[in-house]
Amino acid sequence: MRTELRLGFFLLLTPLVLWLSLLIIIPHIDMFLVSLRERIGVGKYQLSLANYLTFLEEPLYLWTFLRTALMSIMATLITLVIAFPVSFYIAKMVKGRLQAVLFLLCLVPFWVSELVRTFGWMILLRETGVISNFLQWAGLVSGPVEMLYNDVAIMIGLVYTSMLFMVVPLVTTLESLDDAVIEAGYDLGGSGPSILREIIIPHAMPGIVSGSIVVFMLSLGNYLTPRILGGKDSLWFTELIYSQFIVRFNWELGAAFGFMLLILSSVIVWGMLRLTGQTLEKTMG
Amino acid sequence: MKQTYRRLPLALSVAAVSMIGLTAGAGADTLRLLTWGGYAPENVVAMFESETGHTVEVTLSNNEEMIAKLRATGGSGFDLAQPSQDRIAGPQAEFGIYKPIDLSKIVASQFIPSMLAATKGNTTVGGEVYGLPHIWGTSGLVLDTVKAGMVHDYTDLCLPELTGKVSYRLKRPTLIGFAFAMGMDPFAAYGDETAYKAIMDKVEAKLIACKPVVKTYWSGGDELLGLLRSGEVTAAMAWDTGGWKLNAENPDITFVAPKSGALGWIDTFALPAKGKADAAAYDWINFVMRPEIAAMITESAGNFTASKGADEFASADLKARYQASFPPAAVDNIKWYPPVPAGLEAIEGGVLDRVKAAK
Helix, strand or coil: CHHHHHHHHHHHHHHHHHHHHHHHHHHHHHHHHHHCEEEEECCEEEECCHHHHHHHHCHHHHHHHHHHHHHHHHHHHHHHHHHHHHHHHHHHHCCHHHHHHHHHHHHHHHHCCHHHHHHHHHHHHCCCCHHHHHHHHCCCCCCCCCCCCCHHHHHHHHHHHHHHHHHHHHHHHHHCCCHHHHHHHHHCCCCHHHHHHHHHHHHHHHHHHHHHHHHHHHHHCCCHHHHHHCCCCCCCHHHHHHHHHHHCCCHHHHHHHHHHHHHHHHHHHHHHHHHCCCCHHHHHC | CHHHHHHHHHHHHHHHHHHHHHHHHHCCCEEEEEECCCCCCHHHHHHHHHHHCCEEEEEECCHHHHHHHHHHHCCCCCCEECCEHHHCHHHHHHHCCEECCCHHHCCHHHECHHHHHHHHHHCEECCEECCEEEEEEEEEEEEECCCCCCCCCHHHHHCHHHCCCEEECCCHHHHHHHHHHCCCCCHHHCCCHHHHHHHHHHHHHHHHHHHHHEEEECCCHHHHHHHHHCCCCCEEEEEHHHHHHHHHHCCCEEEECCCCCCEEEEEEEEEECCCCCHHHHHHHHHHHCCHHHHHHHHHHHCCEECECCHHHHCCHHHHHHHHHHCCHHHHHCCEECCCCCCCHHHHHHHHHHHHHHCC
């Protein structure tokens, strides 16, 4: 009986192990080895830490990473602020059919590809675009306004792209909150803000944390949105990795950048969890 | 209902027969072609398939991606690639992604002799030839001649009165073009990393100083065409074909060869190291270099080919636009890209990153 159980366990585990080892662990080992090579001549390489030193010594790369990380954190916060009331409304204020419809409405934009969604924003924001033309037609501005090619446009794109990944976990956790608890809060003389602070947010914390981690990681690893909506100074870290690999043929430095991204983003997530007094176990549990 | 069922076996057998027909066709080779948009138009592919029995699978790409793709697989996955002639010798020496071309299998008389000789010279590594010329063109300025008539050279893209109306790419042609326009010769410094770096440092300073004028750095051809078409950008650095395409829609916009010289490129035929259908690849090369076929490709890609005599078949419109953009002196002034030595990309990469990050 025991051996049978163990066999079943291993059989069930196999797809996961294969998935992890073939698609994640083995490529990462290979990437790590590539990142430790330094090109010393045509087709000649030697083992060294030069690529990591380049990352640390060239302020541009560090700044780009910091910029990417800060903007991703900001995008996460904005997404949370917008998504929380939306999720609360969907989970608590409406019931039945309307609830399903509203939830579906959040999903609809994700039925088209990210590229199409981003192009949609381009059509809206560009100098000859919908919003600019509308403002001119309404007489609010005298000439065309350019709203594309800046950091605000990137932020809009990022928040829009990641909204769903915040709404879903929030709706799920908020739905599990018993209405009676909120009523009890009011009965005991709590005000709206104090109930939000003492009851709803603590209850929704696992949803907030998991949603934030997903949105942060998605924003940090986004390539398309910053590239298309971003302006002339908007360097994104993934863009650096892409250009090292594809444009400069410098796989070694690109691999080192990839590893730094992996390490630094993990550190940021860990730091944020510590800072907010959360643990991964609590979130997942 | 019964009728339908009775017909089913017939339909199946028709399907089966056509399947057999298909496999028989594939008994010839499948040519996996890695090329640029417009270089393998559908009508040419169809003619080639019906004439030779080969099948053609087209993958569209650009120089960097071609090299990156072939590098990732060690030169397999494609049977014929079309990188620019300056980007063959370096990657070949570094990564060994191509195989030498057997010159006895091509019809050399179909090529313009000077272009064939130049490309052979530029793509020779270790005594073997790795590239043959196919399509050539230039990059220079695409201008709205009414609103940006004061632009005559790349450095004029920094004029303050053009603020917010300028776009160019953050890629190596921009660095090279600005270097020439600033009176330096980057090609002469290709072999000397220190001298090249000194030139690039000056270009970097210039590009950072010019940054406030730029609206955005474009990254895709269609993006730039959109910007120019809508009038959001009036002066740009781009390929000649883009300018001619817009000229057909709006006579004010056209391609202008800059005073310091347009930058000339030649896209080639190169055989990936582990290609499996060399015979089909040679057939394709000989087929598309026929003057009348080359003219069809010119019609679709917008650029002229290295095929001898194809000009006679080219459309009068295109010829007229070409002659307007390139008076004879401008043709002589074209700066052809010499082969890029391995390692220069790292210097240029640093410059481009710093320009992009500069405030």
